[in-house]
Amino acid sequence: MTNILEKANEIVNLRSEEKERMYGPFNEGMERAAEILSGMIGQKVNAIFMYKAMIALKLSRESYCHKEDNLLDAIAYLGAMHNYINNKK
Helix, strand or coil, X not given: CCCHHHHHHHHHHHCHHHHHHHHCCHHHHHHHHXXXXXXXXXXXCCHHHHHHHHHHHHHHHHXXXXXXXXXXXXXXXXXXXXXXXXXXX
């Protein structure tokens, strides 16, 4: 049985090519989402803000109803944010 951390690692680090074919590069998508949100609200936000917002959304959903997918996605977004920060250095 695979634990939740192993599943999150698989999503973030081992399946990136598959996801890029469907949605484009993940980090680029978060940067683009930040630009769109910035235009919508009239305030500058960055990709790290978007990662944090997605983590908050997943934890909010978890507060209503426990589903492993909520926690898995939150962990995956944390891992992806960590990679994004490290790649920007």
